[in-house]
Amino acid sequence: MGFPPIEPYATGMLETGDGNAVYWETCGNPDGVPVVVVHGGPGAGCSVGMRKSWDPERHRIILFDQRNCGRSTPHASDLAADMSLNTTEHLIGDMERLREHLGVESWLVYGGSWGVTLGLAYAQRHPDRVTGMLLVSVTSGRRVEQDWLYRGAGRVFPEAWARFRDFAGATDYRVPTDTEPPIGDLLMSYFRMMESTDPDLRQRAAAEWLTWEDAVISLESNGKPGQYGNRPDDAALAFVRICSHYFANDCFLEDGVILREAGKLAGIPAVLVHGRADLGSPVVTAWELAQAWPDAELVVIGDSGHTGSTGMQQALQAAGDKLFAAVTAG
DSSP: OOOOOOOOSEEEEEEOSSSOEEEEEEEEOTTSEEEEEEOOTTTTOOOGGGGGGSOTTTEEEEEEOOTTSTTOBSOTTSTTSOGGGOSHHHHHHHHHHHHHHTTOSOEEEEEEEHHHHHHHHHHHHOGGGEEEEEEEEEOOOOHHHHHHHHTGGGGTOHHHHHHHHHHTTOTTOOTTTOOSSOHHHHHHHHHHHHTOSOHHHHHHHHHHHHHHHHHHTTTOTTSOTTTTTOSOHHHHHHHHHHHHHHHTTGGGSOTTHHHHTGGGGTTOOEEEEEETTOSSSOTHHHHHHHHHOTTEEEEEETTOBTTBOHHHHHHHHHHHHHHHHHHHHO
16 A cells, blocks of 8 residues: 555553653544554564554554564564563553553554454454454564575575675574474574673674575565565664563463464454465465454465565555445444
8 A cells, every 4th residue: 555655643652650762653634544553573673664554534544663672662673671571462462551552442453464463353352343454574573484485495595695604603403493492492592682881792693684585585576575674773672682581481472373263353353464475474374364264365466575566555555445335334
């Protein structure tokens, strides 16, 4: 989706009560159908472009930077930020606190990549607060998904994966996807490096992580190859610190719970948009979710990977129109 650039009509910092403050902004029509944008990463933060993802004449567009990234404080690039206060449970609470703070009765949820997992976890906890969902590049936080992204995809990019593995000192790991040792150990090695008091080690570990992420999307000529490494230093440090924290800890979710509890989403209309050529998050997760959730329509885009394409943008536009019609018809 791509509407003209807009500026927020209101911004603020939401105090969480535990030393964190979450940045939020609202754009578009203050009286429009509310939609909350749940960014990916975890730890990517919101971008200016996300303001253009919904029609500003008919939607109240709500964006927020999840804990410790973007404009939220404290920032994860600062070791003083306490990662124990940044879990999926904390983020679900932040979303509900933000909804109440803004006086929103219920809202559409728009999430991408990690934002899908968080959006689904929120919707399963608070289904009465969700009027519909538009989910792109679907993930559900399962161990098998982390194992594929951070090891299995090495079957396609063995040189890049060996570099990613070797920097962590995880020389016992092999591809294809053997099950021992657990992939979480490799990811935890990166998280421990991101917690180091040695700034040079943190920067090098972040660079290696982002190099691997960029390798996985390197074939996406219709999308945005290289987008992971194209971050300012502080944003890169925060992104990798938060990502490794979440993925080494199974996204702070019981393994497979999102798909197992898809029944809690019954009655919520949804469109799932996924790229057929998404090597980092294969379409099977989106397909499995659609199978378990009769109210969800799956749209697979043949020319798109994880970072999108023109075809994906068109599909998102159509999905946004469909969900707006469903919500306003009710």
